[in-house]
Amino acid sequence: MSTFLLPKKINDKLDAAVRRFWWKPKEDSNKFFTPIAWDDLCRPKDEDGLSFKKFEKLNQALVSKPGWWMLSKKNCFCVKQLAAKYKVRANWLRAPKASNASWVWKGIEMVKNIIKLGVCKLVGSRNSILVWEDPWLLDKSSFILTPRSQVINSCLVVSQLLNPLGSGWNDNLLNELFDQESIVAIKNIPVWSFGQEDKWTWTKSENGQFSVKSCYRLITDGDNISSNVSLTRKIWKANIHERLKMHLWRVAFNLLPTKDQLREFSTSSDTSCPLCNVEAESALHHFTQCHIARAIWFGGQWNLRIDKWQIQSPTYLIGLFIDPPSSLQLDKEQRDEFLLFGALTLDMIWMWRNKAVNERSPPVEGQVIRSLQKLFLENWRPKVPELTRVPTRRSARWCCPNQGMLKLNCDATVGDLSSCIAIVAREWRGKLVFAISKKVNTNILIQAEAFAILLAVHIAINFSFCSCVIESDYKVCIDAIKSGVNLIPWRLLNFVESVKNVISDYNHVSFNWVHREAIKAAHVLANWSLNLSLFGSFDMGFDPPNFFNVILAEAFRVSVSVGHQ
Structure with missing residues (x-):
């Protein structure tokens, strides 16, 4: 996948295989319950998704790496051979596509538009950067300037925008050629006293080096629209088992196969809660309103009256355990304990719900509470540190240097x-x-x-x-x-x-x-x-x-x- 662009049909088949594995791994079937769109699951974890990759876009990001090598003139044999065969010059990003090219080169040229979105020239000597054609303006979305008038000098280089001493920008020339927004962006570019070479940088990574991860994020940036970024980020960073994190994520976004979710796909008319058999089942009822669930919450070590919290949605429920109310006055260790208790209780309630559905085994409240307490102790004990390290802190006051310094x-x-x-x-x-x-x-x-x-x-x-x-x-x-x-x-x-x-x-x-x-x-x-x-x-x-x-x-x-x- 990192050598040439695969046909769309192959990428679609690979996506379908991953979808089947995720939704129904034990059966080779194309029919399965999907409570959330696959595009949403392909979002990053801190944007409500699970970071699955779309193979077409991953393929483009992988092929973009050799394209970056060509642009930055990486010192390796394959880059030298391709550059010599296809006559790669400094204007490669603007050059037309080569005819009769190999699959490898066709793939590299097809991702040039992606590379353009993230590359920019760092101004050094300023002698090799064309003002109107090269991307060099760091604080402009396209990195390219728009002229104030239609009559321009296409061969103008950045070094010609400096004052005669070369110590700063020529204000008169800038005012003549550019609008005020562009002038501010140009003046943000430092004029260093040492003549470094002009060089390409990848602006989508912190260190300026190309990475497939940052390129993939660039390609999918328009798809990632999140409403609960802070909540999902805190879920995945929580100090609990990964399986519990996944369960919290499913509850927060109402993705559990409860009867209210399945009624559109099921012929059964029974929508009652498997635990209490009184009200219709939903995630909110199942975890907060069912009298069995309320008894389990109250029987735990925190003695929670979950029905008194006026919980309006599953997302709000998870948020209460991720960020406990200030009225509880919990310290850091107690917050971790409270989150672990909430995650284990939610998981235990769901497990007994599944037993009631699949095994016709009704929950015994006392047994459930004892199992929950035992499970909590098993998960909490390893978190107690044997030795507490005191972190070193920087001095917050001015200190005098050594004598003679x-x-x-x-x-x-x-x-x-x-x-x-x-x-x-x-x-x-x-x-x-x-x-x-x-x-x-x-x-x-x-x-x-x-x-x-x-x-x-x-x-x-x-x-x-x-x-x-x-x-x-x-x-x-x-x-x-x-x-x-x-x-x-x-x-x-x-x-x-x-x-x-x-x-x-x-x-x-x-x-x-x-x-x-x-x-x-x-x-x-x-x-x-x-x-x-x-x-x-x-x-x-x-x-x-x-x-x-x-x-x-x-x-x-x-x-x-x-x-x-």
């Missing part, structure tokens, strides 16, 4: 069209060395935080006579600098490369991730500068009052702690 705290505040970054440097006694704020042309938080760290790196290089530690509360950026290439978010690839180029010849710069309170001074300065549009250098003679108070308070705390030592 300089600490640079950096932070960013995002506005509607631009952002402000701030750097605050202090020495080991808490004394302010300098404070800087600067405006940057981006309204994307992750890029603004990256700009702040990069500015701190450039400043640290100028203090080569002492070691510097750079602190930020944005964990993604700090982890990106410290981690391998495969773990870096695609928006930070050029940022990380720039940082590593700057510090390649220096070993006196280190990075720490800290709590927001530990960089409070930088945070206050960035907010103040953005609100008043005042940027530049600040010292203790001219600085914002709030910033001044933070510096004094933290310096006083440091001096007191040093005095006690």
Whole structure:
């Protein structure tokens, strides 16, 4: 399936085989009860479905991977051979289909439209990206710009949109060519000082690398419309057995084969509840209104009066156990215990209902309650930990660096069209060395935080006579600098490369991730500068009052702690 596109007839047969296995695995029959559409079951688990795959779309996602290899010029033999045979050039996504191609190549070219939905060029040197034809605008749905006028230069490259110094975008040219929305999106693209190569990235994954999973989600994105995302996500993440999770999911979406569900397919006129034989059976009656079920709920260790909860639907019933009412005042362990009790009770009631239908065996309430208590103890005992580990926590306050070191705290505040970054440097006694704020042309938080760290790196290089530690509360950026290439978010690839180029010849710069309170001074300065549009250098003679108070308070705390030592 990952080599070429299969005929639709074969994909349909594969889908039918999976449907038969799920709905009626013990019989080779095409007639079975389906309380929910197959398309709904193919949704992801956190969108009400069970993550079954449609083979046609899975096939397309698998074949898209070799297409991504062709686009990104992967260094492997098969890619080189295909590129040479079919004359693949830089404009391959826009090129017409090859004639007399093999099944493999025909499949790759047929999924080009899918690849176009997720690929974008990361701006590096800017010399190989055509402004009007290549997808390069990250914050536009199609990644491609629409010209303001019909007369355009089709050979215009992105590097020609920069100012003469190459340090930023040419505002006059941008205003002449693009509308305001496009200009804002262009200015969100960083102009890095180091000339990295322009390269393709897959925007549907965190690290910019193509994956079949993300491509399949892209293809099926229009099919996934969910109304109970938070409930279903909590069901599948619950700390209970997988079989119990499946039962909770079936109850929540009213998928159990109760008599009210089967009456359209059955010739039987009997719709009474198999347990009480009084009222018509439905999922809501079966679990909350039947007097047998109410007795089982009340006989458990929680002594629940389930009929007093005014439950209107099976979904609401499951929600009560997933998110217990605040009036119960349960802690974390009690919430887990309450959920396990609810899941086991629902499963036990359904099991005895099936015995009453199939074996004509009426439930004995005392026996059911004793079985439920025994089952609860069997499932709950392994969850009691022998040793409780105390998690380590980050320091929530600013701490002075070692003697002879300089600490640079950096932070960013995002506005509607631009952002402000701030750097605050202090020495080991808490004394302010300098404070800087600067405006940057981006309204994307992750890029603004990256700009702040990069500015701190450039400043640290100028203090080569002492070691510097750079602190930020944005964990993604700090982890990106410290981690391998495969773990870096695609928006930070050029940022990380720039940082590593700057510090390649220096070993006196280190990075720490800290709590927001530990960089409070930088945070206050960035907010103040953005609100008043005042940027530049600040010292203790001219600085914002709030910033001044933070510096004094933290310096006083440091001096007191040093005095006690």
